[in-house]
Amino acid sequence: MRRCSPWPDEDYTLADVTLPSLGESVTEGIITRWMKSVGDIVERDEPLFEISTDKVDSELPSPAAGVLLKILANEGDTVGVGAVVAVIGELDGATASPAAPVADAPADAPAAAPAQSAAVTPSAPISTPTNTDKGIVVSPVVRRILDGGGVDARAVQGTGPGGSITRRDAESAVANGPTDDLPIALTPGMRRMAQHMVDSVRTSPHGFVAVEVDASVFIKLDAVGRTTSDGTPINDEALVALAAVRALAEFDFFNATVAGDDLIIHRTINLGFVRSLQPAGMLVPVVHAAGGLTLRALAHRLNDLSERVESRQLTTDDLLGGTFSLLAAPTPSTLVAMPLLIQPNVAALSVGAVRHAPVVVVRDGVEIVEPGRRLVLGLSFDHRVADPDSAAKYLERVGELLAAIDVNAER
Amino acid sequence: MASESKQFDVVVIGGGPGGYAAALYAAAAGLSVALIERDKVGGTCLHRGCIPAKEFLETAHVLRTIEHASAFGFTTSAPTVDFAVSQNRKNEVVDQLHKGLSGLLKGRKIEVLEGTGRLDSNNSVSVLDGADAGTTLLGKNVILAAGSVPRTLPGFEVDGTVVLTSDEFLALSSLPASAAVIGGGAIGCEFASMLSDMGSKVTIVEGLPSILAGCDTEVASVVQRSFKKRGIDIVTNAKVTGHTPGKNGTTLHLDGVDDVQVEMVIVSVGRRPRTEGLLGDATGVELDERGFVVADEYMRTAAPNVFAVGDVVAGTPQLAHVGFAEAIVAIKTILGEATVPVNYDRVPWAIYTNPEVAFCGLTEAAAKERGYNVVVKKDPFAGNGRARIIGDTEGVVKIIAEKNADGTAGQLLGVHMAGPWVTEQLGAGYFAVNWEATASEAAALIQPHPSLSETFGETLLALAGRGLHVG
Numbered sequence: 001m002r003r004c005s006p007w008p009d010e011d012y013t014l015a016d017v018t019l020p021s022l023g024e025s026v027t028e029g030i031i032t033r034w035m036k037s038v039g040d041i042v043e044r045d046e047p048l049f050e051i052s053t054d055k056v057d058s059e060l061p062s063p064a065a066g067v068l069l070k071i072l073a074n075e076g077d078t079v080g081v082g083a084v085v086a087v088i089g090e091l092d093g094a095t096a097s098p099a100a101p102v103a104d105a106p107a108d109a110p111a112a113a114p115a116q117s118a119a120v121t122p123s124a125p126i127s128t129p130t131n132t133d134k135g136i137v138v139s140p141v142v143r144r145i146l147d148g149g150g151v152d153a154r155a156v157q158g159t160g161p162g163g164s165i166t167r168r169d170a171e172s173a174v175a176n177g178p179t180d181d182l183p184i185a186l187t188p189g190m191r192r193m194a195q196h197m198v199d200s201v202r203t204s205p206h207g208f209v210a211v212e213v214d215a216s217v218f219i220k221l222d223a224v225g226r227t228t229s230d231g232t233p234i235n236d237e238a239l240v241a242l243a244a245v246r247a248l249a250e251f252d253f254f255n256a257t258v259a260g261d262d263l264i265i266h267r268t269i270n271l272g273f274v275r276s277l278q279p280a281g282m283l284v285p286v287v288h289a290a291g292g293l294t295l296r297a298l299a300h301r302l303n304d305l306s307e308r309v310e311s312r313q314l315t316t317d318d319l320l321g322g323t324f325s326l327l328a329a330p331t332p333s334t335l336v337a338m339p340l341l342i343q344p345n346v347a348a349l350s351v352g353a354v355r356h357a358p359v360v361v362v363r364d365g366v367e368i369v370e371p372g373r374r375l376v377l378g379l380s381f382d383h384r385v386a387d388p389d390s391a392a393k394y395l396e397r398v399g400e401l402l403a404a405i406d407v408n409a410e411r
Numbered sequence: 412m413a414s415e416s417k418q419f420d421v422v423v424i425g426g427g428p429g430g431y432a433a434a435l436y437a438a439a440a441g442l443s444v445a446l447i448e449r450d451k452v453g454g455t456c457l458h459r460g461c462i463p464a465k466e467f468l469e470t471a472h473v474l475r476t477i478e479h480a481s482a483f484g485f486t487t488s489a490p491t492v493d494f495a496v497s498q499n500r501k502n503e504v505v506d507q508l509h510k511g512l513s514g515l516l517k518g519r520k521i522e523v524l525e526g527t528g529r530l531d532s533n534n535s536v537s538v539l540d541g542a543d544a545g546t547t548l549l550g551k552n553v554i555l556a557a558g559s560v561p562r563t564l565p566g567f568e569v570d571g572t573v574v575l576t577s578d579e580f581l582a583l584s585s586l587p588a589s590a591a592v593i594g595g596g597a598i599g600c601e602f603a604s605m606l607s608d609m610g611s612k613v614t615i616v617e618g619l620p621s622i623l624a625g626c627d628t629e630v631a632s633v634v635q636r637s638f639k640k641r642g643i644d645i646v647t648n649a650k651v652t653g654h655t656p657g658k659n660g661t662t663l664h665l666d667g668v669d670d671v672q673v674e675m676v677i678v679s680v681g682r683r684p685r686t687e688g689l690l691g692d693a694t695g696v697e698l699d700e701r702g703f704v705v706a707d708e709y710m711r712t713a714a715p716n717v718f719a720v721g722d723v724v725a726g727t728p729q730l731a732h733v734g735f736a737e738a739i740v741a742i743k744t745i746l747g748e749a750t751v752p753v754n755y756d757r758v759p760w761a762i763y764t765n766p767e768v769a770f771c772g773l774t775e776a777a778a779k780e781r782g783y784n785v786v787v788k789k790d791p792f793a794g795n796g797r798a799r800i801i802g803d804t805e806g807v808v809k810i811i812a813e814k815n816a817d818g819t820a821g822q823l824l825g826v827h828m829a830g831p832w833v834t835e836q837l838g839a840g841y842f843a844v845n846w847e848a849t850a851s852e853a854a855a856l857i858q859p860h861p862s863l864s865e866t867f868g869e870t871l872l873a874l875a876g877r878g879l880h881v882g
Contacts, residue, residue, distance in 0.1 A: 071441065076747075139845070139846040141846050141847050141848055141849075161708055161752040161754045162751045164751050167822055167847035217688075310781045347614065
């Protein structure tokens with residue numbers, strides 16, 4: 001029997017892949033990437049596609065093992081929660097590789113030949129990215145000319161059919177130099193960041209204060225080991241976060257929101273942690289109800305959050321409700337960075353890198369210099385409701401509480 | 412009749428090369444597809460065009476081979492032909508391809524409906540007649556690929572015996588002793604060439620100053636010389652005024668020229684779009700004054716989600732392979748994939764006359780008309796070793812390049828060939844022109860020896876400044 005379909009009818013059952021709930025208040029998302037093509041074998045829970053909502057990018061796993069039969073939503077498409085985005089066929093047995101069609105049409109059939117060769121390959125995936133930048137087919141000649149001139153094809157305005165780059169276009173681009181700027185579309189993550197930061201600067205007049213504090217607690221932490229008693233890693237961020245939360249009990253007006261003529265002080269401390277995205281952009285997942293957490297509990301929660309950021313398992317709920325945020329040192333030698341406020345928060349703590357530094361101590365009434373650890377803390381604050389005086393005092397209090405953490409007992 | 416509208420991603424009206432290519436390509440991308448065909452899938456190309464015509468021309472080629480056998484030392488008696496057998500073989504070739512194509516469509520789960528499709532408003536498509544008459548389909552996208560039919564001439568009623576178009580000619584089971592071919596384009600010249608090789612007395616009547624008017628003049632004149640040498644009468648600048656059927660054929664009347672007495676008149680004066688009845692009310696699809704569907708470079712018509720491909724499209728060459736390419740552009744556009752539209756200036760052309768003609772890109776005249784300063788080189792097949800071996804040395808390769816400021820040959824603008832198997836040789840020229848190679852870039856690449864394609868390579872070398880054999 002002639003069989004052109006790579007997947008024999010009788011051997012598979014179908015499973016629809018739907019867009020699952022992505023958290024409260026999220027009704028749709030943009031499919032940003034398909035990790036699998038039509039015809040690929042997928043395992044259950046293997047990452048299948050990436051979705052971007054107005055809050056977060058997530059990687060979604062396959063609900064079933066089998067063969068990806070159909071992709072029903074292309075990259076860039078906006079789909080609603082519950083919509084079917086793909087169909088997975090369950091293979092019965094190990095016949096994973098598509099059966100090659102048995103040709104009964106003569107091989108020299110001009111009509112049949114191109115189509116037959118297409119049938120050998122499993123159906124072309126709808127989401128296949130095109131083979132060139134900007135989706136334009138560049139001839140070998142054009143590519144060589146552009147390469148020789150060091151010109152990026154994306155920067156050349158094509159005058160050929162469909163905007164394709166002709167030899168003449170390439171030669172003139174090389175002769176005139178790459179005059180065009182290189183336009184790169186913002187990723188959904190960058191767009192979210194751009195929107196939020198513009199809004200933030202427009203809403204809040206930002207003030208910033210930095211103070212240097214004692215960081216000798218990290219010497220103690222290194223001495224007892226950088227893990228909790230049950231083995232969860234404790235990073236610098238966790239220790240400072242603990243002190244920051246404790247200091248907020250005394251400086252509750254930094255855990256607040258401006259609402260018209262009122263400053264609403266939040267009873268609950270929901271601590272947002274800034275996480276960078278590549279190539280640019282950021283997420284601020286939140287540890288909710290951080291107020292009463294012990295060092296161990298906070299380390300657990302932070303660790304869990306970091307793992308889910310890594311595996312793109314965050315839900316929108318993880319990103320909502322922050323009342324105060326913390327920006328860790330982006331690099332080991334960052335003195336301190338100035339964070340922009342995550343709206344509608346009125347303060348954001350910035351933690352510099354813990355540095356080995358000579359410190360002056362008094363021994364037997366004599367000032368001497370010893371090796372020690374120092375750390376710069378910064379606070380961005382909403383200058384409508386706070387001032388440098390209160391900001392500096394808060395930071396110093398964080399420093400005191402940091403130094404006072406009994407790591408041995410609390411870990 | 413109960414008419415439920417079944418919905419498809421793509422509904423294709425017409426199962427010729429444009430239509431079936433669209434259906435196959437769409438199905439390969441996972442789209443659901445319905446294809447409506449009023450006759451047989453494969454369309455004009457497979458049943459009344461390219462394939463049968465080339466099969467007949469191959470019949471003539473076999474005869475030529477037998478006739479030349481004595482030069483190789485074979486003694487043969489004078490061949491006779493039972494053209495009914497030839498016709499039968501042609502039908503077998505067509506049938507096999509038809510079966511293969513039908514199976515391919517079925518294998519891709521394409522729903523093929525029999526009947527004439529009509530596009531109504533809102534992307535609804537009705538099947539008007541045939542086995543599936545009364546069915547209504549809804550296409551998220553509709554592709555119009557209704558094709559074309561031979562044009563006829565007033566005063567020349569097609570009767571299938573004395574006056575024929577390509578449709579009837581290709582169904583003949585015996586050949587006439589004499590024939591007039593009205594229209595010296597590609598189709599007319601192919602019929603004339605085949606008839607003449609098969610022993611018919613042929614007259615070509617052409618209204619323009621030369622046959623094969625779209626071809627480079629040098630290439631056209633190779634065919635013209637060959638035709639004249641073989642006894643084909645060519646009347647150019649002719650105006651046909653009518654004909655008077657007699658008891659043995661008809662007398663063709665030409666303005667200002669002697670009448671021509673022939674057994675058969677074959678009218679090959681072009682093809683018109685088959686758009687009558689294709690569109691219902693308020694579809695939004697635009698037709699031009701000649702009835703062709705107006706489409707943009709991505710094959711989109713004036714109506715949203717309605718595309719057109721193939722012969723039915725206004726202003727595009729009526730070639731099966733252009734239909735294939737347009738179908739791919741249309742489907743990729745539907746899929747939202749980036750695609751490069753067909754560059755109609757640079758599609759490959761192939762004419763299967765004896766000698767064959769193949770070309771791509773601008774003719775010398777067209778290049779000059781567009782303001783190019785050109786460098787032109789030619790190399791005849793007479794100097795080609797392989798051409799000598801096969802005993803077929805008639806023909807030439809001519810390449811036109813843009814002239815650089817220093818007088819050297821730059822980018823290749825057109826490659827034109829007449830001669831043995833040039834339809835199979837054009838590929839290299841096609842790539843060179845479409846990849847916008849210069850003469851020296853293309854000349855640096857090697858052609859196998861001994862092969863007919865060395866003539867192309869030699870012409871490139873000459874164009875690049877120094878040839879081995881030609882200057």
